Amino acid sequence: MLGKEVFARRREKLKNILKEGDAILLVGHPAAIRNNDNHHLFRQESSLYYFTGCKEENTVMLFRPGMTPEYTLFLRPKDAIAELWDGYRHGVEGAKRDLLADEAYEVSMLGKMLLPLLKDSNRLYYQLGLDPKMDSDVLAALERVRAAKGRTGLGILPLYDATEITGEARIIKDEEEIDLMRKSGQIAAEAHKEAMRFTEVGKTEKQIQGVLSFKFLNAGADDYAYHPIVGTGNNATVLHYRDNDKLCKDGDLLLIDAGCEYDFYASDITRTFPVNGKFTAAQTKLYQAVLKAQLETIEIIKPGTLFSEVQEKAIESLSASLKELEILEESVEEIISQKLYRKYYPHNIGHWIGLDVHDRGKYLIQQESRPLEEGMMLTIEPGLYIPEGDMDAPAEYRGMGIRIEDDILVTKDGYENLTKDVPKEIPEIEALMAEKSFLA
Ligand SMILES: [Mn+2]
Incomplete structure:
Protein backbone atom coordinates (compact mmCIF):
# COMPACT_ATOMS: atom_id res chain seq x y z
CA MET A 1 0.00 0.00 0.00
CA LEU A 2 1.39 3.38 -1.00
CA GLY A 3 1.94 6.16 1.56
CA LYS A 4 0.01 9.43 1.44
CA GLU A 5 3.15 11.34 0.41
CA VAL A 6 3.18 9.42 -2.90
CA PHE A 7 -0.26 10.79 -3.75
CA ALA A 8 0.79 14.29 -2.65
CA ARG A 9 3.69 14.12 -5.11
CA ARG A 10 1.30 13.11 -7.87
CA ARG A 11 -0.91 16.11 -7.16
CA GLU A 12 2.20 18.27 -7.59
CA LYS A 13 2.34 16.96 -11.17
CA LEU A 14 -1.05 18.57 -11.78
CA LYS A 15 0.43 21.97 -11.00
CA ASN A 16 2.86 21.58 -13.89
CA ILE A 17 0.21 20.39 -16.32
CA LEU A 18 -2.65 22.76 -15.42
CA LYS A 19 -2.62 26.51 -16.05
CA GLU A 20 -3.46 29.22 -13.55
CA GLY A 21 -7.22 29.49 -13.17
CA ASP A 22 -7.79 25.86 -14.18
CA ALA A 23 -9.70 23.47 -11.97
CA ILE A 24 -9.98 19.69 -12.29
CA LEU A 25 -12.87 17.75 -10.84
CA LEU A 26 -12.52 13.97 -10.67
CA VAL A 27 -15.31 11.54 -9.83
CA GLY A 28 -15.42 7.75 -9.69
CA HIS A 29 -17.67 5.03 -11.01
CA PRO A 30 -20.84 4.35 -9.04
CA ALA A 31 -20.59 1.19 -6.91
CA ALA A 32 -21.51 -1.94 -8.85
CA ILE A 33 -24.81 -3.51 -7.95
CA ARG A 34 -26.18 -6.70 -9.45
CA ASN A 35 -29.21 -8.83 -8.58
CA ASN A 36 -30.90 -5.82 -6.92
CA ASP A 37 -28.86 -5.51 -3.76
CA ASN A 38 -25.81 -7.65 -4.21
CA HIS A 39 -22.81 -5.34 -4.17
CA HIS A 40 -19.87 -6.36 -6.25
CA LEU A 41 -16.33 -5.55 -5.30
CA PHE A 42 -15.92 -1.80 -5.66
CA ARG A 43 -12.73 -0.68 -7.29
CA GLN A 44 -11.91 3.02 -7.37
CA GLU A 45 -11.64 4.72 -10.75
CA SER A 46 -7.95 4.77 -11.62
CA SER A 47 -7.32 8.51 -12.02
CA LEU A 48 -9.22 9.38 -8.86
CA TYR A 49 -7.15 6.77 -7.02
CA TYR A 50 -3.92 8.00 -8.61
CA PHE A 51 -4.33 11.52 -7.23
CA THR A 52 -6.05 10.81 -3.90
CA GLY A 53 -5.27 7.27 -2.70
CA CYS A 54 -8.93 7.13 -1.65
CA LYS A 55 -10.54 3.75 -2.24
CA GLU A 56 -14.08 4.72 -1.18
CA GLU A 57 -17.06 4.96 -3.49
CA ASN A 58 -18.81 8.33 -3.78
CA THR A 59 -15.59 10.32 -3.58
CA VAL A 60 -15.02 13.52 -5.56
CA MET A 61 -11.78 15.45 -5.84
CA LEU A 62 -11.48 19.11 -6.79
CA PHE A 63 -8.00 20.48 -7.41
CA ARG A 64 -7.32 24.16 -8.11
CA PRO A 65 -3.59 24.83 -8.42
CA GLY A 66 -2.46 27.89 -6.49
CA MET A 67 -5.88 28.57 -4.92
CA THR A 68 -7.02 28.18 -1.32
CA PRO A 69 -8.12 25.53 -0.67
CA GLU A 70 -6.09 23.88 -3.42
CA TYR A 71 -7.13 20.27 -2.80
CA THR A 72 -10.73 19.61 -1.75
CA LEU A 73 -12.29 16.21 -1.20
CA PHE A 74 -15.99 15.37 -1.05
CA LEU A 75 -16.78 12.00 0.45
CA ARG A 76 -19.22 9.98 2.51
CA PRO A 77 -19.77 11.04 6.13
CA LYS A 78 -18.81 8.86 9.07
CA ASP A 79 -21.79 6.60 9.90
CA ALA A 80 -21.51 3.93 12.61
CA ILE A 81 -24.34 1.76 11.22
CA ALA A 82 -23.17 1.96 7.60
CA GLU A 83 -19.59 1.23 8.68
CA LEU A 84 -20.80 -1.81 10.62
CA TRP A 85 -22.23 -3.22 7.36
CA ASP A 86 -19.74 -2.04 4.78
CA GLY A 87 -16.54 -1.04 6.53
CA TYR A 88 -14.46 1.97 7.49
CA ARG A 89 -15.02 5.44 6.08
CA HIS A 90 -12.48 8.27 6.25
CA GLY A 91 -15.18 10.88 6.76
CA VAL A 92 -14.49 14.61 6.53
CA GLU A 93 -11.87 14.73 9.29
CA GLY A 94 -10.15 11.57 8.08
CA ALA A 95 -9.89 13.06 4.59
CA LYS A 96 -7.77 15.89 5.94
CA ARG A 97 -5.78 13.69 8.32
CA ASP A 98 -5.27 10.51 6.25
CA LEU A 99 -5.53 11.84 2.69
CA LEU A 100 -4.01 15.31 3.27
CA ALA A 101 -6.98 17.23 1.84
CA ASP A 102 -6.77 20.99 2.45
CA GLU A 103 -10.54 20.99 2.85
CA ALA A 104 -13.17 18.27 2.93
CA TYR A 105 -16.97 18.14 2.78
CA GLU A 106 -19.63 15.49 2.84
CA VAL A 107 -20.41 14.50 -0.72
CA SER A 108 -24.03 15.66 -0.28
CA MET A 109 -22.60 19.22 -0.13
CA LEU A 110 -21.09 18.97 -3.61
CA GLY A 111 -23.84 20.87 -5.46
CA LYS A 112 -23.74 23.69 -2.95
CA MET A 113 -19.96 24.01 -2.61
CA LEU A 114 -19.09 23.88 -6.31
CA LEU A 115 -20.53 27.38 -6.75
CA PRO A 116 -18.10 29.18 -4.41
CA LEU A 117 -15.21 26.87 -5.37
CA LEU A 118 -15.60 27.26 -9.14
CA LYS A 119 -16.78 30.85 -9.50
CA ASP A 120 -13.24 32.21 -9.97
CA SER A 121 -12.03 29.46 -12.27
CA ASN A 122 -11.46 30.04 -15.98
CA ARG A 123 -12.06 26.51 -17.10
CA LEU A 124 -12.89 23.11 -15.71
CA TYR A 125 -11.50 19.69 -16.55
CA TYR A 126 -14.06 16.94 -15.99
CA GLN A 127 -14.76 13.50 -17.47
CA LEU A 128 -18.38 13.13 -18.49
CA GLY A 129 -19.98 9.70 -18.50
CA LEU A 130 -18.40 7.94 -15.52
CA ASP A 131 -21.39 8.53 -13.25
CA PRO A 132 -24.55 10.02 -14.81
CA LYS A 133 -25.82 11.21 -11.41
CA MET A 134 -22.58 13.13 -10.80
CA ASP A 135 -22.72 14.52 -14.34
CA SER A 136 -26.11 16.10 -13.71
CA ASP A 137 -25.00 17.53 -10.34
CA VAL A 138 -21.91 19.03 -11.91
CA LEU A 139 -23.76 20.47 -14.91
CA ALA A 140 -26.40 21.97 -12.58
CA ALA A 141 -23.62 23.53 -10.49
CA LEU A 142 -22.02 25.00 -13.62
CA GLU A 143 -25.34 26.54 -14.56
CA ARG A 144 -25.47 28.14 -11.10
CA VAL A 145 -21.94 29.46 -11.58
CA ARG A 146 -23.09 31.06 -14.84
CA ALA A 147 -26.22 32.52 -13.21
CA ALA A 148 -24.14 33.91 -10.33
CA LYS A 149 -22.16 36.00 -12.78
CA GLY A 150 -25.30 38.10 -13.25
CA ARG A 151 -25.53 40.40 -16.27
CA THR A 152 -21.91 40.06 -17.28
CA GLY A 153 -22.73 38.17 -20.44
CA LEU A 154 -20.23 35.49 -19.48
CA GLY A 155 -21.17 31.95 -20.38
CA ILE A 156 -20.97 28.64 -18.61
CA LEU A 157 -17.52 27.64 -17.37
CA PRO A 158 -15.82 25.97 -20.34
CA LEU A 159 -15.55 22.23 -19.86
CA TYR A 160 -12.52 20.22 -21.04
CA ASP A 161 -12.00 16.48 -21.00
CA ALA A 162 -10.10 15.54 -17.84
CA THR A 163 -8.73 12.35 -19.39
CA GLU A 164 -6.15 14.36 -21.35
CA ILE A 165 -4.76 15.75 -18.11
CA THR A 166 -4.96 12.54 -16.11
CA GLY A 167 -3.50 10.54 -19.00
CA GLU A 168 -0.49 12.80 -19.34
CA ALA A 169 0.14 12.69 -15.60
CA ARG A 170 -0.12 8.90 -15.54
CA ILE A 171 1.86 8.01 -18.67
MN1 LIG B 1 -2.75 -6.61 -23.84
Whole structure:
Protein backbone atom coordinates (compact mmCIF):
# COMPACT_ATOMS: atom_id res chain seq x y z
CA MET A 1 0.00 0.00 0.00
CA LEU A 2 1.39 3.38 -1.00
CA GLY A 3 1.94 6.16 1.56
CA LYS A 4 0.01 9.43 1.44
CA GLU A 5 3.15 11.34 0.41
CA VAL A 6 3.18 9.42 -2.90
CA PHE A 7 -0.26 10.79 -3.75
CA ALA A 8 0.79 14.29 -2.65
CA ARG A 9 3.69 14.12 -5.11
CA ARG A 10 1.30 13.11 -7.87
CA ARG A 11 -0.91 16.11 -7.16
CA GLU A 12 2.20 18.27 -7.59
CA LYS A 13 2.34 16.96 -11.17
CA LEU A 14 -1.05 18.57 -11.78
CA LYS A 15 0.43 21.97 -11.00
CA ASN A 16 2.86 21.58 -13.89
CA ILE A 17 0.21 20.39 -16.32
CA LEU A 18 -2.65 22.76 -15.42
CA LYS A 19 -2.62 26.51 -16.05
CA GLU A 20 -3.46 29.22 -13.55
CA GLY A 21 -7.22 29.49 -13.17
CA ASP A 22 -7.79 25.86 -14.18
CA ALA A 23 -9.70 23.47 -11.97
CA ILE A 24 -9.98 19.69 -12.29
CA LEU A 25 -12.87 17.75 -10.84
CA LEU A 26 -12.52 13.97 -10.67
CA VAL A 27 -15.31 11.54 -9.83
CA GLY A 28 -15.42 7.75 -9.69
CA HIS A 29 -17.67 5.03 -11.01
CA PRO A 30 -20.84 4.35 -9.04
CA ALA A 31 -20.59 1.19 -6.91
CA ALA A 32 -21.51 -1.94 -8.85
CA ILE A 33 -24.81 -3.51 -7.95
CA ARG A 34 -26.18 -6.70 -9.45
CA ASN A 35 -29.21 -8.83 -8.58
CA ASN A 36 -30.90 -5.82 -6.92
CA ASP A 37 -28.86 -5.51 -3.76
CA ASN A 38 -25.81 -7.65 -4.21
CA HIS A 39 -22.81 -5.34 -4.17
CA HIS A 40 -19.87 -6.36 -6.25
CA LEU A 41 -16.33 -5.55 -5.30
CA PHE A 42 -15.92 -1.80 -5.66
CA ARG A 43 -12.73 -0.68 -7.29
CA GLN A 44 -11.91 3.02 -7.37
CA GLU A 45 -11.64 4.72 -10.75
CA SER A 46 -7.95 4.77 -11.62
CA SER A 47 -7.32 8.51 -12.02
CA LEU A 48 -9.22 9.38 -8.86
CA TYR A 49 -7.15 6.77 -7.02
CA TYR A 50 -3.92 8.00 -8.61
CA PHE A 51 -4.33 11.52 -7.23
CA THR A 52 -6.05 10.81 -3.90
CA GLY A 53 -5.27 7.27 -2.70
CA CYS A 54 -8.93 7.13 -1.65
CA LYS A 55 -10.54 3.75 -2.24
CA GLU A 56 -14.08 4.72 -1.18
CA GLU A 57 -17.06 4.96 -3.49
CA ASN A 58 -18.81 8.33 -3.78
CA THR A 59 -15.59 10.32 -3.58
CA VAL A 60 -15.02 13.52 -5.56
CA MET A 61 -11.78 15.45 -5.84
CA LEU A 62 -11.48 19.11 -6.79
CA PHE A 63 -8.00 20.48 -7.41
CA ARG A 64 -7.32 24.16 -8.11
CA PRO A 65 -3.59 24.83 -8.42
CA GLY A 66 -2.46 27.89 -6.49
CA MET A 67 -5.88 28.57 -4.92
CA THR A 68 -7.02 28.18 -1.32
CA PRO A 69 -8.12 25.53 -0.67
CA GLU A 70 -6.09 23.88 -3.42
CA TYR A 71 -7.13 20.27 -2.80
CA THR A 72 -10.73 19.61 -1.75
CA LEU A 73 -12.29 16.21 -1.20
CA PHE A 74 -15.99 15.37 -1.05
CA LEU A 75 -16.78 12.00 0.45
CA ARG A 76 -19.22 9.98 2.51
CA PRO A 77 -19.77 11.04 6.13
CA LYS A 78 -18.81 8.86 9.07
CA ASP A 79 -21.79 6.60 9.90
CA ALA A 80 -21.51 3.93 12.61
CA ILE A 81 -24.34 1.76 11.22
CA ALA A 82 -23.17 1.96 7.60
CA GLU A 83 -19.59 1.23 8.68
CA LEU A 84 -20.80 -1.81 10.62
CA TRP A 85 -22.23 -3.22 7.36
CA ASP A 86 -19.74 -2.04 4.78
CA GLY A 87 -16.54 -1.04 6.53
CA TYR A 88 -14.46 1.97 7.49
CA ARG A 89 -15.02 5.44 6.08
CA HIS A 90 -12.48 8.27 6.25
CA GLY A 91 -15.18 10.88 6.76
CA VAL A 92 -14.49 14.61 6.53
CA GLU A 93 -11.87 14.73 9.29
CA GLY A 94 -10.15 11.57 8.08
CA ALA A 95 -9.89 13.06 4.59
CA LYS A 96 -7.77 15.89 5.94
CA ARG A 97 -5.78 13.69 8.32
CA ASP A 98 -5.27 10.51 6.25
CA LEU A 99 -5.53 11.84 2.69
CA LEU A 100 -4.01 15.31 3.27
CA ALA A 101 -6.98 17.23 1.84
CA ASP A 102 -6.77 20.99 2.45
CA GLU A 103 -10.54 20.99 2.85
CA ALA A 104 -13.17 18.27 2.93
CA TYR A 105 -16.97 18.14 2.78
CA GLU A 106 -19.63 15.49 2.84
CA VAL A 107 -20.41 14.50 -0.72
CA SER A 108 -24.03 15.66 -0.28
CA MET A 109 -22.60 19.22 -0.13
CA LEU A 110 -21.09 18.97 -3.61
CA GLY A 111 -23.84 20.87 -5.46
CA LYS A 112 -23.74 23.69 -2.95
CA MET A 113 -19.96 24.01 -2.61
CA LEU A 114 -19.09 23.88 -6.31
CA LEU A 115 -20.53 27.38 -6.75
CA PRO A 116 -18.10 29.18 -4.41
CA LEU A 117 -15.21 26.87 -5.37
CA LEU A 118 -15.60 27.26 -9.14
CA LYS A 119 -16.78 30.85 -9.50
CA ASP A 120 -13.24 32.21 -9.97
CA SER A 121 -12.03 29.46 -12.27
CA ASN A 122 -11.46 30.04 -15.98
CA ARG A 123 -12.06 26.51 -17.10
CA LEU A 124 -12.89 23.11 -15.71
CA TYR A 125 -11.50 19.69 -16.55
CA TYR A 126 -14.06 16.94 -15.99
CA GLN A 127 -14.76 13.50 -17.47
CA LEU A 128 -18.38 13.13 -18.49
CA GLY A 129 -19.98 9.70 -18.50
CA LEU A 130 -18.40 7.94 -15.52
CA ASP A 131 -21.39 8.53 -13.25
CA PRO A 132 -24.55 10.02 -14.81
CA LYS A 133 -25.82 11.21 -11.41
CA MET A 134 -22.58 13.13 -10.80
CA ASP A 135 -22.72 14.52 -14.34
CA SER A 136 -26.11 16.10 -13.71
CA ASP A 137 -25.00 17.53 -10.34
CA VAL A 138 -21.91 19.03 -11.91
CA LEU A 139 -23.76 20.47 -14.91
CA ALA A 140 -26.40 21.97 -12.58
CA ALA A 141 -23.62 23.53 -10.49
CA LEU A 142 -22.02 25.00 -13.62
CA GLU A 143 -25.34 26.54 -14.56
CA ARG A 144 -25.47 28.14 -11.10
CA VAL A 145 -21.94 29.46 -11.58
CA ARG A 146 -23.09 31.06 -14.84
CA ALA A 147 -26.22 32.52 -13.21
CA ALA A 148 -24.14 33.91 -10.33
CA LYS A 149 -22.16 36.00 -12.78
CA GLY A 150 -25.30 38.10 -13.25
CA ARG A 151 -25.53 40.40 -16.27
CA THR A 152 -21.91 40.06 -17.28
CA GLY A 153 -22.73 38.17 -20.44
CA LEU A 154 -20.23 35.49 -19.48
CA GLY A 155 -21.17 31.95 -20.38
CA ILE A 156 -20.97 28.64 -18.61
CA LEU A 157 -17.52 27.64 -17.37
CA PRO A 158 -15.82 25.97 -20.34
CA LEU A 159 -15.55 22.23 -19.86
CA TYR A 160 -12.52 20.22 -21.04
CA ASP A 161 -12.00 16.48 -21.00
CA ALA A 162 -10.10 15.54 -17.84
CA THR A 163 -8.73 12.35 -19.39
CA GLU A 164 -6.15 14.36 -21.35
CA ILE A 165 -4.76 15.75 -18.11
CA THR A 166 -4.96 12.54 -16.11
CA GLY A 167 -3.50 10.54 -19.00
CA GLU A 168 -0.49 12.80 -19.34
CA ALA A 169 0.14 12.69 -15.60
CA ARG A 170 -0.12 8.90 -15.54
CA ILE A 171 1.86 8.01 -18.67
CA ILE A 172 5.30 8.38 -17.04
CA LYS A 173 5.43 5.92 -14.15
CA ASP A 174 6.96 6.92 -10.83
CA GLU A 175 9.30 4.67 -8.82
CA GLU A 176 6.50 3.34 -6.63
CA GLU A 177 4.45 2.39 -9.68
CA ILE A 178 7.39 0.68 -11.35
CA ASP A 179 7.89 -1.46 -8.24
CA LEU A 180 4.21 -2.41 -8.13
CA MET A 181 4.19 -3.15 -11.86
CA ARG A 182 7.23 -5.41 -11.44
CA LYS A 183 5.45 -7.26 -8.67
CA SER A 184 2.24 -7.54 -10.68
CA GLY A 185 4.25 -8.88 -13.63
CA GLN A 186 6.09 -11.41 -11.48
CA ILE A 187 2.90 -12.76 -9.93
CA ALA A 188 1.28 -13.11 -13.35
CA ALA A 189 4.44 -14.75 -14.73
CA GLU A 190 4.44 -17.37 -11.96
CA ALA A 191 0.75 -18.05 -12.63
CA HIS A 192 1.40 -18.58 -16.35
CA LYS A 193 4.25 -20.97 -15.53
CA GLU A 194 2.00 -23.00 -13.25
CA ALA A 195 -0.67 -23.09 -15.97
CA MET A 196 1.91 -24.51 -18.38
CA ARG A 197 2.88 -27.21 -15.91
CA PHE A 198 -0.77 -28.00 -15.24
CA THR A 199 -2.03 -28.14 -18.83
CA GLU A 200 -2.52 -31.58 -20.40
CA VAL A 201 -4.95 -33.37 -22.69
CA GLY A 202 -8.32 -33.75 -20.95
CA LYS A 203 -8.12 -30.69 -18.71
CA THR A 204 -10.72 -27.99 -19.31
CA GLU A 205 -10.03 -24.35 -20.08
CA LYS A 206 -11.90 -23.52 -16.86
CA GLN A 207 -9.63 -25.71 -14.76
CA ILE A 208 -6.63 -23.87 -16.18
CA GLN A 209 -8.32 -20.57 -15.37
CA GLY A 210 -8.67 -21.89 -11.82
CA VAL A 211 -4.90 -22.39 -11.61
CA LEU A 212 -4.40 -18.76 -12.64
CA SER A 213 -6.90 -17.59 -10.01
CA PHE A 214 -5.22 -19.59 -7.28
CA LYS A 215 -1.76 -18.37 -8.17
CA PHE A 216 -2.88 -14.74 -8.42
CA LEU A 217 -4.71 -14.63 -5.09
CA ASN A 218 -2.25 -16.84 -3.26
CA ALA A 219 0.57 -14.48 -4.23
CA GLY A 220 -1.28 -11.44 -2.90
CA ALA A 221 -2.94 -10.04 -6.02
CA ASP A 222 -6.39 -8.52 -5.54
CA ASP A 223 -8.08 -9.70 -8.69
CA TYR A 224 -7.75 -10.35 -12.38
CA ALA A 225 -6.68 -7.23 -14.27
CA TYR A 226 -9.32 -8.31 -16.85
CA HIS A 227 -11.31 -11.46 -17.56
CA PRO A 228 -8.70 -13.98 -18.68
CA ILE A 229 -8.77 -15.65 -22.08
CA VAL A 230 -8.07 -19.39 -21.93
CA GLY A 231 -8.71 -20.66 -25.44
CA THR A 232 -7.82 -23.98 -27.03
CA GLY A 233 -7.68 -24.75 -30.74
CA ASN A 234 -9.88 -22.52 -32.87
CA ASN A 235 -11.09 -20.62 -29.77
CA ALA A 236 -7.69 -18.91 -29.76
CA THR A 237 -8.55 -17.26 -33.09
CA VAL A 238 -11.43 -15.41 -31.38
CA LEU A 239 -9.64 -12.32 -30.12
CA HIS A 240 -11.88 -11.70 -27.12
CA TYR A 241 -12.89 -15.30 -26.39
CA ARG A 242 -14.17 -15.42 -22.83
CA ASP A 243 -16.23 -18.58 -22.33
CA ASN A 244 -13.23 -20.67 -21.20
CA ASP A 245 -15.46 -23.74 -21.02
CA LYS A 246 -14.06 -26.23 -23.55
CA LEU A 247 -11.97 -29.35 -23.22
CA CYS A 248 -8.26 -29.28 -24.09
CA LYS A 249 -7.71 -31.72 -26.94
CA ASP A 250 -4.62 -33.55 -28.14
CA GLY A 251 -2.91 -31.72 -30.98
CA ASP A 252 -4.43 -28.32 -30.18
CA LEU A 253 -2.66 -25.17 -29.10
CA LEU A 254 -3.78 -23.28 -25.99
CA LEU A 255 -3.67 -19.49 -25.79
CA ILE A 256 -3.73 -17.86 -22.35
CA ASP A 257 -4.08 -14.08 -22.06
CA ALA A 258 -4.21 -13.27 -18.35
CA GLY A 259 -2.89 -10.74 -15.88
CA CYS A 260 -3.54 -9.78 -12.30
CA GLU A 261 -4.17 -6.59 -10.42
CA TYR A 262 -1.73 -6.04 -7.56
CA ASP A 263 -2.42 -3.05 -5.31
CA PHE A 264 -4.26 -1.41 -8.25
CA TYR A 265 -1.56 -2.19 -10.87
CA ALA A 266 -2.17 -4.40 -13.90
CA SER A 267 -0.11 -7.01 -15.67
CA ASP A 268 -1.02 -8.45 -19.06
CA ILE A 269 0.68 -11.59 -20.39
CA THR A 270 -0.13 -13.88 -23.30
CA ARG A 271 1.50 -17.21 -24.01
CA THR A 272 0.57 -19.92 -26.51
CA PHE A 273 1.66 -23.55 -26.20
CA PRO A 274 0.55 -27.06 -27.20
CA VAL A 275 -1.94 -28.85 -24.93
CA ASN A 276 0.09 -32.08 -25.09
CA GLY A 277 3.41 -30.38 -24.36
CA LYS A 278 5.07 -30.87 -27.77
CA PHE A 279 4.92 -28.44 -30.69
CA THR A 280 4.16 -30.03 -34.09
CA ALA A 281 6.12 -28.93 -37.16
CA ALA A 282 3.30 -26.65 -38.35
CA GLN A 283 2.77 -25.19 -34.88
CA THR A 284 6.49 -24.53 -34.63
CA LYS A 285 6.57 -22.64 -37.92
CA LEU A 286 3.67 -20.34 -37.05
CA TYR A 287 4.84 -19.90 -33.46
CA GLN A 288 8.38 -18.95 -34.47
CA ALA A 289 6.96 -16.31 -36.84
CA VAL A 290 5.10 -14.63 -33.96
CA LEU A 291 8.03 -15.00 -31.57
CA LYS A 292 10.41 -13.48 -34.11
CA ALA A 293 8.08 -10.48 -34.54
CA GLN A 294 7.82 -10.03 -30.78
CA LEU A 295 11.57 -10.22 -30.13
CA GLU A 296 12.42 -7.90 -33.02
CA THR A 297 9.81 -5.38 -31.90
CA ILE A 298 10.89 -5.36 -28.25
CA GLU A 299 14.49 -4.90 -29.36
CA ILE A 300 13.86 -1.39 -30.79
CA ILE A 301 12.24 -0.07 -27.61
CA LYS A 302 14.17 2.83 -26.10
CA PRO A 303 13.57 6.54 -25.46
CA GLY A 304 13.03 8.30 -28.78
CA THR A 305 11.57 5.34 -30.69
CA LEU A 306 8.17 6.37 -32.08
CA PHE A 307 5.12 4.30 -31.15
CA SER A 308 4.45 4.03 -34.90
CA GLU A 309 7.93 2.55 -35.47
CA VAL A 310 7.12 -0.19 -32.95
CA GLN A 311 3.91 -0.86 -34.84
CA GLU A 312 5.66 -0.90 -38.25
CA LYS A 313 8.38 -3.25 -37.01
CA ALA A 314 5.78 -5.85 -36.08
CA ILE A 315 3.93 -5.41 -39.37
CA GLU A 316 7.12 -5.85 -41.42
CA SER A 317 8.15 -8.96 -39.53
CA LEU A 318 4.73 -10.63 -39.59
CA SER A 319 4.18 -9.74 -43.25
CA ALA A 320 7.49 -11.33 -44.24
CA SER A 321 6.52 -14.47 -42.34
CA LEU A 322 3.03 -14.61 -43.89
CA LYS A 323 4.76 -14.66 -47.29
CA GLU A 324 7.44 -17.14 -46.26
CA LEU A 325 4.89 -19.57 -44.81
CA GLU A 326 2.78 -19.18 -47.99
CA ILE A 327 -0.23 -18.02 -46.02
CA LEU A 328 -0.35 -14.99 -48.31
CA GLU A 329 0.98 -15.21 -51.86
CA GLU A 330 1.38 -11.50 -52.70
CA SER A 331 4.77 -9.80 -52.39
CA VAL A 332 5.85 -8.58 -48.96
CA GLU A 333 5.60 -4.98 -50.26
CA GLU A 334 1.99 -5.57 -51.33
CA ILE A 335 1.12 -7.36 -48.09
CA ILE A 336 2.26 -4.26 -46.21
CA SER A 337 1.02 -1.50 -48.53
CA GLN A 338 -2.40 -3.10 -49.12
CA LYS A 339 -2.63 -3.99 -45.39
CA LEU A 340 -3.29 -7.63 -46.41
CA TYR A 341 -1.67 -8.75 -43.13
CA ARG A 342 -4.75 -7.43 -41.31
CA LYS A 343 -6.63 -10.59 -42.26
CA TYR A 344 -4.35 -12.57 -39.94
CA TYR A 345 -3.01 -9.82 -37.66
CA PRO A 346 -6.05 -7.60 -37.09
CA HIS A 347 -5.05 -5.74 -33.90
CA ASN A 348 -2.37 -3.28 -32.84
CA ILE A 349 1.04 -4.12 -31.41
CA GLY A 350 0.17 -3.07 -27.87
CA HIS A 351 -1.09 -0.44 -25.46
CA TRP A 352 -0.02 1.60 -22.45
CA ILE A 353 -0.40 -0.33 -19.21
CA GLY A 354 -0.47 0.79 -15.57
CA LEU A 355 -3.39 1.34 -13.23
CA ASP A 356 -5.61 0.28 -16.12
CA VAL A 357 -4.68 -2.62 -18.34
CA HIS A 358 -5.39 -0.31 -21.27
CA ASP A 359 -3.88 2.67 -19.53
CA ARG A 360 -4.63 6.35 -20.16
CA GLY A 361 -2.30 8.42 -22.26
CA LYS A 362 -2.09 9.73 -25.82
CA TYR A 363 -0.53 7.71 -28.62
CA LEU A 364 -0.42 10.74 -30.90
CA ILE A 365 0.73 14.28 -30.19
CA GLN A 366 -0.82 16.70 -32.71
CA GLN A 367 -1.53 13.82 -35.10
CA GLU A 368 2.10 12.65 -34.96
CA SER A 369 3.10 9.38 -33.35
CA ARG A 370 4.69 9.99 -29.99
CA PRO A 371 8.26 9.09 -29.06
CA LEU A 372 8.74 6.70 -26.17
CA GLU A 373 10.15 8.18 -22.97
CA GLU A 374 11.86 6.71 -19.94
CA GLY A 375 9.22 5.54 -17.47
CA MET A 376 6.51 4.65 -20.01
CA MET A 377 5.07 1.15 -19.96
CA LEU A 378 3.52 -0.69 -22.84
CA THR A 379 2.60 -4.19 -23.93
CA ILE A 380 4.11 -5.83 -27.00
CA GLU A 381 1.73 -8.46 -28.32
CA PRO A 382 1.97 -9.54 -31.95
CA GLY A 383 -0.24 -12.41 -33.03
CA LEU A 384 -1.35 -14.49 -36.01
CA TYR A 385 -4.82 -16.03 -36.19
CA ILE A 386 -5.86 -18.55 -38.85
CA PRO A 387 -9.52 -19.53 -38.31
CA GLU A 388 -10.36 -23.16 -39.07
CA GLY A 389 -12.85 -22.09 -41.74
CA ASP A 390 -10.29 -20.08 -43.73
CA MET A 391 -9.99 -22.12 -46.92
CA ASP A 392 -7.45 -19.67 -48.39
CA ALA A 393 -4.82 -20.52 -45.78
CA PRO A 394 -2.67 -23.67 -45.96
CA ALA A 395 -4.56 -26.49 -44.20
CA GLU A 396 -1.74 -27.19 -41.75
CA TYR A 397 -2.22 -23.78 -40.04
CA ARG A 398 -6.01 -23.67 -39.85
CA GLY A 399 -7.49 -23.47 -36.36
CA MET A 400 -4.40 -21.90 -34.82
CA GLY A 401 -4.32 -18.62 -32.92
CA ILE A 402 -0.96 -17.52 -31.55
CA ARG A 403 -0.14 -14.41 -29.55
CA ILE A 404 2.88 -13.66 -27.35
CA GLU A 405 2.66 -10.67 -25.01
CA ASP A 406 4.97 -9.07 -22.47
CA ASP A 407 4.88 -5.87 -20.42
CA ILE A 408 7.77 -3.56 -21.23
CA LEU A 409 9.15 -0.62 -19.25
CA VAL A 410 11.06 2.00 -21.22
CA THR A 411 14.34 2.64 -19.38
CA LYS A 412 17.04 5.29 -19.76
CA ASP A 413 18.80 3.47 -22.58
CA GLY A 414 16.50 0.64 -23.56
CA TYR A 415 13.85 -1.45 -21.91
CA GLU A 416 13.08 -3.84 -19.10
CA ASN A 417 10.76 -6.78 -19.73
CA LEU A 418 8.64 -7.05 -16.56
CA THR A 419 7.13 -10.41 -17.52
CA LYS A 420 10.18 -12.20 -18.93
CA ASP A 421 9.99 -14.99 -16.33
CA VAL A 422 7.46 -16.94 -18.39
CA PRO A 423 9.34 -18.90 -21.05
CA LYS A 424 8.56 -18.29 -24.69
CA GLU A 425 11.32 -20.21 -26.49
CA ILE A 426 9.99 -23.61 -27.59
CA PRO A 427 12.56 -25.82 -25.78
CA GLU A 428 11.98 -23.91 -22.52
CA ILE A 429 8.19 -24.19 -22.83
CA GLU A 430 8.42 -27.94 -23.52
CA ALA A 431 10.76 -28.43 -20.56
CA LEU A 432 8.45 -26.55 -18.22
CA MET A 433 5.40 -28.46 -19.45
CA ALA A 434 7.18 -31.72 -18.67
CA GLU A 435 7.28 -30.69 -15.00
CA LYS A 436 4.36 -31.69 -12.84
CA SER A 437 2.12 -29.01 -11.32
CA PHE A 438 1.57 -29.19 -7.59
CA LEU A 439 -2.08 -28.49 -8.43
CA ALA A 440 -2.49 -31.37 -10.88
MN1 LIG B 1 -2.75 -6.61 -23.84
